[in-house]
Amino acid sequence: MNIKHNEIEISDENPFANCKLGRQKYAHILTNIIDSYSYGFVLAINNKWGTGKTTFVKMWRQELVNKEYQTVYFNAWENDFENNPLTALMGELKTLTTESTEPEFKSTLNKAAILTKHIAPIVAKAIADRYIDTEGIQDAIIGVTKGLTDIFEKEVNDYAKKKKSITDFQNSLAEFIANTNEGKPLIFIIDELDRCRPNYAVSILEQIKHFFSVPNIVFILSIDKTQLGNAVKGVYGSDNIDADEYLRRFIDLEYSIPDPEADIFYKYLYEYFGFDEFFQSDERRKYSKLTSDRGDFLSICKLLFTGKKIPLRQQEKIFALSRLSLRSFDANSYVVPHIFLFLTFTKIIHSSFYDNLKNKLLTIAQMQKEFLSIVEFSKNGQTERELIRLEVYLVNFYHNYLESQNYEKKLYEWDTETGKNKLLIDSTIDKDSNNVFLNILEYIHKGNEGDLDLGYFTNRIELLEDIKL
Template sequence: MKLAIDHHVTRVNQESDYIFGRREFAQNLKNIFTNTTGGFVLAIDATWGEGKTSFIHQLIHDLKDTEGLIPIYYDAFSNDFSSDTFLSIGATIAHEVELHFDKIGKQSRTKTQIDHLKSVTKSTALELVKLGTNLGLKSLTAGLIQSSDLEKIASNAFTSATFGTLALDLNEKYKAYENARSNINSYIKTLESISNNNEKVIFFIDELDRCRPNFAVEVLEKVKHLFPAKNVIFVISYNKSQLSKIISNVYGASPDDSLKYLEKFIHIEANLPIADSEQATNSYGKLFDSFMGEFEIVVNYDEIKLHQLKEMFILLCSSNSLKMNSREIERAFSYISFCFAALSQDKGVELFEYFLPAAMIKVKNRSLFEQLKSGKFNSFGGDNNTKWMYEFFKKYYYHTLKLEASNIYYVKGFKEACDIVSMFKLPTDDE
């Protein structure tokens, strides 16, 4: 059993099975990438936990089989330890392009272009360092720059050529600027030259709204100013509202000005589609199966019992109940796996049907969890947001209901499950 999973290892299906009815949207994007000429920046907007990362990974999986497209995934959050956004992005492109051509058996034909791309990426990064725009070079560089080179640059260039700390002669500043501009232009031309057969790089930037504020802004600025190659399409996945707040914090700008600033970097924006009720039901069922497998939760129930539990799970996820997104569901399964690990196998299996709703309710609605964790519920229901709980308990726990008063029912197993769930707190619970 696993206590946690890496949510970046998402539910990629080998048969292009998009959850929440997003197959048509994926096909539309694929057509755009194939049919358009010239580079541009596309943004996909969705709130936290709506499945942006899962969608992007599924789309990348499909695009890998599309001739002429080179999809690349870049996790901004995982790379924000670096201060050098240009080198981080440029090295990722060089590395992934090389892997692509090697995979399709054309690495020898493109070796010269790729080697030149690596060289120009390095020289451009160095000129930007001298210009004082990127002071942290200790990043993943896919072998472009060695540690010894970094230290030599740091000692020779930073002490004498950093604008932020030391005044330089105006001529030196001008020379540094001219060199950087020349190298940027050379980099763009070199990046375009790898497209022998009009191949396009589709560069997906994910988790931008989770990384360091300065890094997020720098990524946008580098994409806008340093990567305008005609064969590179950037797809930025973000929560627009959250990212605009980050920009406000970095620049001290108003919310309206932050949105206007953000829009300068985006050519076109699309919202991640929301599933209809039938699509949502099917997708929740697939998520149940997937998370049970990924967390390695084994309950050994018969098919009827397991089907009933999946039905319960789907009901709790629905818009008429807890209305949970995929990230919240993952957190609930994290709770369940911890609870299982804290008990004997037999006891974990016995309480699983109670762990499932207890964990989901705690993740989604803490106040409701506090009301119900005693295992008691009122048959009169509650307000419009919680009265569905009575019908839920009556339907799924009719065999263990105990009447304690004229309208108060008690479910012992649910209380036991809540006692154990209450022992644990995930780091994300205060989000």
């Protein structure tokens, strides 16, 4: 049994063999773009955190390698301990050197060193200006000891040297790239840029634009553009900066990987985490009232994960916690998949609602109102009965949970005039007649299932019950 979703194995021969999201076709689209504009550009793959960008670019990179492209993969977040991104970027390029291209790379490296020498005083002055108010200390740091005329003359000379050093570096880099891949562009993938220190992320962008804008390099930025925009605002100290416009200076093309088709990912996770080992076990199948659990679990998965865009990484967390929590249920125990998975879902996605339930801070009416705001996205003709069923379970188990505090209000009672039960509570989903709500409520009280309370589930989700290994 898996309790953690490990990184997907990427086969050298068939990189997308283990991709469960059908994303190879998007890699083909992007490769065609590279083939069409091989002179060089910057492409941003823009998707939210947790949507599988890193796995995709790693698979795509291997496919590019198989098509004889030279590629570099650089995880910016893992390398933001390096103060100067130019050092890190050149370090990645070094991996492409061969015996025949080693002299060219050394020449490029020497020019990069000269370039860094010219940049360093400017960086020092910028840091001093931003963080130090005392003019005397600033002067000591940047060595300003001459008169204004001498300083101005020196800055003009430094400017000319810096400009020449950039040109020399770019020319040398272009020559090195041209001789590494027999006419194909170098594919330089930069991942996790939006997770770096803001100043490091912005510095990488600036250096790509100013130093690496040479023929035959295609930069692939795997980013969450919104988060990277926040980093830009942080560096420049203002929310008024148009971050989107700023990023357009660096990004030539933008592509977003389409969301996977409905049902694909949760079914994959169900199989990956081995839920059938529990739901379909020989021991559990002896009990007729428990045989529907597998179908019920997949039904509530469909309700929760196809009605709203839940990041893939968040879905992984929900399934991992659910599978681990199942270890605390005996083979003959009620799981009630609708409420069990919904509570796990809210613990990860809507934690404040989950905590309020667990701590009995809501009335039933308040709970129903918040519940409706969470599931409103899914409400339509096909899902309404499932939503009513979920609401019944939640209301009933939360009602029982409150009973431990002498909460005496009933949910329904016998009506002597009609000779039927009548509801004493309104449904937020079943607005027409409440008959479906009442029928489900009556059904679950025909057995012991209706006597369970919310703590029965939250204790297991919180891993407060013994885990059976």
